[in-house]
Amino acid sequence: MNLTKLKTGTLEIIPGLGIAFLVAVCSKFLAQWLPTLGAATIAILLGILLGNTFLRNPILEKGTKVAEGKLLEFSVVLLGTTVTFQTIAQIGLKGGLFVLLQMSLTIMGAYIIGKKMKFSDNMALLMAGGNAVCGSSAVASIAPAINAKEEEKGQIITLVNLLGTILMLLLPLIGGILYPSNLLAKSALVGGTLQSVGQVVASASMIDSKAVELAMLFKIMRIMLLVVVVFLFSQFKNRGTLPESQIIESAANKSALPWYVAGFLLACIINSVFHLPVQISSTAHFFSSWFEITALAAIGLRLDFQKFFKEGKRFLYYGLSVGAVQVVLALLLLSFLRIG
Template sequence: MWRGIILTFGVAIIAKALAPFLPALGGETLAMFIGLLLGNTIFSNDRWSSGVKWSEKYPIEVGIALLGVTLTLGTIASLKLQGLLFIIAIMILTITFVMWIGQKLFKVDQQSAMLMAAGNAVCGSSAIASVAPAIHADDDKRRTAVATVSLSGTALLLVLPLIAPSLMHHNDMLMGALIGGTVQSVGQVVGTAALINQDVVTYATLFKMLRVILLSVVVIYMTHVVVRSEGADASVTTAKPKFKLPWFVTVFLVAVVINTVFPFPTMINHFGHEASSFLGVVNLAGIGLNLKWQTIRKSGVRYVGYGLVTIIFQIVVATALIYLIW
């Protein structure tokens, strides 16, 4: 594992060192593309994979927790009621559309459609992991959904930084709403926003936190859908959905409250900002190293099409909602 961790952090450090010489790209973009190149060539061996996967998932959680020391409740309040309404609306519409289009057009089974809906509407593989046992989905369905949703998130990571500034007229909060309301995993949200600027990272993270907090509601809803569809199946009706708020969300919220009541010293604010930014670069290095061409092939044409239709829907509907609400 340590090899992969050292490799990922090494790529991040190299990207940060090169960033001043390539300011148009920045450390985040460089980290992702260096990782993508190395991960599919000289570091494609499986012996690196466990450490790379760890580096893609866990350091960014620490980064999000640290972001809390730079914010106050006033920052969160700036989202206002419109922010909550936007997130609820985009989640409901995404779940409804993805479940419907999956079964009608792409002919996937109900469980696979539900896993895709949860992963795209909430928080990627974490949502899939929470929903899968509640609806009794097998490992093959879970893995396929995770691979497809991860690819969808990576596609948005590449596309949104290019189109969001024009769509949202360079408004940081609205760009954060678009990214935080559509991109799949927490790490991908931070990575996507980081390719624009740090203020967008802040807003995108806040919008994403609202989606993560609502995961419990999605798990309960999908459990009831399965119960209704399978009727008197005792193994389903007795199942109790399990959900626990991720630790980094809890720490993030606690830090925000503390910073509001007892403001942290400027030194701590600065450390939180810089550390969070660097761990975002590590996250993008991990995403690049972990994205393999065989993963794209493994998802199959049907699921790649399913994912593509889903992200187009998300971008169009999220943009329309933002124009309507704000």
């Protein structure tokens, strides 16, 4: 019985996973003629185009979900084999301070804007956490800690994904204009602002491969603070109604550090201590690249524009307002901290 279920589950995954891989192959091919965009960005854009036209089919959903989640997670872990402590040191204390300030101010800005626009506490908190930390994953972790409804969670995930897609394309252009020769500043702008890991990878790929490494370090720092954010949000929402010990236990249970972040850090430590042979790091980079591009194609295929239009103008204005605040804050902090 279990074997039959396993076979059925595998067969249900194959169509979506296969389509995502084919989009990735096409993206690699097209990147030869569009090197400025790069295969990662082409994959997510081509996925969005096909997913909202010819490939709108429920049969693909399970496979694209696996590709979007698991492949990107494995890609992040493998990326750790190409990073060392010396790479991390490039970020420095200023980079860490940038992340903390950017996250804190984004949370405050998103929450205040949400309340001014008459959104509920739950939706304002979900929007704040989703944009400040790691997109849909943060929303999914925060939602149970603040007792958010499924409808609220779904609406904010849709909005966060839309905003991230817009910023994914804009930030490399802004960074290129303002910081033409400052790779660290461009990487911080992307890694410290964008919502999801996939968007960070795709956006940084439009700069260069080194920017992907640096931007991911900024992103990993944000993800590592997810536990803290969930705890603070839970404490804020449940203030006066639950004992603090119960809030701490609840938040910790619902926001464990993602396994791929721990895997990335472990791979980085191993590479720093033992200096992995070139063959191993190059093989890891090869698979990481293909996992990444296939996952980004799946993200594009799953991005349903009908959901955005369904939510209405009020949601769109909220998203664009929060995005504008994030970008302005990042630029001001980069200038104030003189990063790069």
